[in-house]
Amino acid sequence: MxxxxxxxxxxxxxxxxxxxxxxxxxxxxxxxxxxxxxxxxxxxxxxxxxxxxxxxxxxxxxxxxxxxxxxxxxxxxxxxxxxxxxxxxxxxxxxxxxxxxxxxxxxxxxxxxxxxxxxxxxxxxxxxxxxxxxxxxxxxxxxxxxxxxxxxxxxPFNVSKGPRNAGVGGSYAPSADDLLASFDPPRKHYTTYFASPNANHDMLNANEGLHSFLRTYFHVKNADWRHNDPHPLTDASQLSRLPHYYVMPIDATMPEAVTHMASPHPTTDSESAWLPDDELVIYATEFGRTGFQGGLNWYRCMKDQRFMAELSLxxxxxxxxxxxxxxxxxxxxxxxxxxxxxxxxxxxxxxxxxxxxxxxxxxxxxxxxxxxxxxxxxxxxxxxxx
CATH class of the missing domain: 3.40.50.1820 (Alpha/Beta hydrolase fold, catalytic domain)
Structure with missing residues (x-):
């Protein structure tokens, strides 16, 4: 190592x-x-x-x-x-x-x-x-x-007095997969992609190489990427406003989604001065050795009702x-x-x-x-x- x-x-x-x-x-x-x-x-x-x-x-x-x-x-x-x-x-x-x-x-x-x-x-x-x-x-x-x-x-709260009422506590957003698929063009949520069987392979074997994929992924989510203009969304119908690293084209892999966003994608340290190449190589080396699946399994558990239900405790x-x-x-x-x-x-x-x-x-x-x-x-x- x-x-x-x-x-x-x-x-x-x-x-x-x-x-x-x-x-x-x-x-x-x-x-x-x-x-x-x-x-x-x-x-x-x-x-x-x-x-x-x-x-x-x-x-x-x-x-x-x-x-x-x-x-x-x-x-x-x-x-x-x-x-x-x-x-x-x-x-x-x-x-x-x-x-x-x-x-x-x-x-x-x-x-x-x-x-x-x-x-x-x-x-x-x-x-x-x-x-x-x-x-x-x-x-x-x-x-x-x-x-x-x-x-x-x-x-469930106060169910003895009729149909199930609103719950006590917070909640996680329900799956938006059907809604996103109905958009024009159709989309999918990045957590759904991360929970899929192919995400680890896609990212490890990006066409541009793992190092370049990570450079682009870090770049499009930082302040150097001028298209990031975040603001609150009022409801799920506005999810299409999110960048492709959160709401992806339905048939795209993550490398395809972020490369398209940042094209031409960053190739020099000056475009992400906070992450010079000698530091980026640490991420590329480690994920190249271990893969991404360990981290992706966190997302799979978040999508799994078995594990979310136990948190209702x-x-x-x-x-x-x-x-x-x-x-x-x-x-x-x-x-x-x-x-x-x-x-x-x-x-x-x-x-x-x-x-x-x-x-x-x-x-x-x-x-x-x-x-x-x-x-x-x-x-x-x-x-x-x-």
């Missing part, structure tokens, strides 16, 4: 956690209060490289793991040369409750009984939100980045700790599901107005595009009175 290209002050380690050998990056004194950083898709612990040392200089133990299915984290009985995760593997380890269990177990494995801050980006935001919801005793504060948390699935429960939402101004992520951002405020009643932040000059990869701004906002939040 190729080492990550790490800055001074960041070390790379392995630790046994449950059924995993978790690989994580670390900065700061391990006896200091913990800050835990959870990446999204298609990312790695490496995605936090620009903010770890600045946060540790404030007096924190900063840890960013490769989460289950990603990077150099692997099963306890798996060697570095073992076969990667496949579509036919057991899906249950990738369900949300098990991902939360990984996070809680990692805190204890690191020698902590609590954490000063839990931060999640992209799909990591969903994991962080559920972790804080289920174990608020372990985390003092929560930051959700780039992806909203609409609350847990609802439970927490229907109506709110996140009971101070929270921040932080995203880039050019990021469609907060608005990809109509109404989800508003539900995030409802699910996080301790999220103050000043802690809803949209960083200028940043897109979806905000902690990589504008790390100084992100550190400044996290510092303010850490130092604020609960």
């Amino acid at each position: 190729a080492p990550y290209n790490l800055s001074r002050g960041i070390s790379s380690k392995l630790i046994p956690v449950r059924d995993l050998q978790i690989h994580y990056l670390e900065a700061g004194d391990s006896e200091s209060p913990l800050i835990l950083l959870l990446h999204g898709f298609p990312e790695l612990s490496f995605s936090w490289r620009k903010i770890m040392v600045p946060l540790s200089s404030l007096g924190y133990h900063v840890v960013a793991p490769d989460q289950r299915g990603y990077g150099q984290t692997r099963s306890q009985n798996q060697t570095a040369s073992s076969s990667p995760v496949t579509f036919n593997d057991d899906l249950t380890p990738f369900r949300m409750l098990n991902l939360v269990h990984d996070v809680v177990a990692l805190v204890f494995a690191l020698g902590h009984t609590s954490a000063a801050l839990l931060v999640g980006h992209d799909f990591g935001s969903m994991v962080a939100a559920h972790t804080a919801l289920i174990r608020p005793d372990l985390f003092a504060k929560l930051v959700l980045m780039s992806a909203p948390f609409p609350g847990t699935p609802s439970l 927490f229907g109506g429960k709110k996140i009971g700790i101070p929270a921040m939402f932080l995203s880039g101004q050019q990021d469609w992520g907060p608005f990809q599901v109509p109404g989800a951002f508003d539900k995030t405020r409802e699910a996080c009643p301790q999220m103050k107005d000043e802690n809803v932040v949209f960083v200028a000059g940043a897109g979806h990869w905000v902690q990589q595009e504008r790390p100084e701004d992100v550190v400044a906002h996290l510092t303010r939040f850490l130092q604020s009175v609960a």
Whole structure:
């Protein structure tokens, strides 16, 4: 396994956690209060490289793991040369409750009984939100980045008095597949594509090569791509306004969708200066070695009613700790599901107005595009009175 290209002050380690050998990056004194950083898709612990040392200089133990299915984290009985995760593997380890269990177990494995801050980006935001919801005793504060948390699935309410009434709690958007297929031209949702059997093969074997595909994918979701002009959507009929990396042509693969969007696609570092080629190669090398299926299985579980139904155990429960939402101004992520951002405020009643932040000059990869701004906002939040 190729080492990550790490800055001074960041070390790379392995630790046994449950059924995993978790690989994580670390900065700061391990006896200091913990800050835990959870990446999204298609990312790695490496995605936090620009903010770890600045946060540790404030007096924190900063840890960013490769989460289950990603990077150099692997099963306890798996060697570095073992076969990667496949579509036919057991899906249950990738369900949300098990991902939360990984996070809680990692805190204890690191020698902590609590954490000063839990931060999640992209799909990591969903994991962080559920972790804080289920174990608020372990985390003092929560930051959700780039992806909203609409609350847990609802439970039927007051059914003794007639037909099923509205549920208690939040909900996840129902499948929009039929609606999107009726659009002209017909579309499909990216989560449906990510849950399909061919997504991993398509992305690993993109016509332009894996490195170029990742360059384009990162490019079209960042502030450098001038067509990103996000805004709230009022209802599902407006989903066609989303870029193709969220709402795709129905017959397209993800490489085809993003290459068409960005054509001519970026080829030089100057077009995405925040991700120079010597850093992009880390992503290409790791995903080329492991494939994307581990991360794609998270999306498959999100689409599987078996695993969503068990989360209704927490229907109506709110996140009971101070929270921040932080995203880039050019990021469609907060608005990809109509109404989800508003539900995030409802699910996080301790999220103050000043802690809803949209960083200028940043897109979806905000902690990589504008790390100084992100550190400044996290510092303010850490130092604020609960």
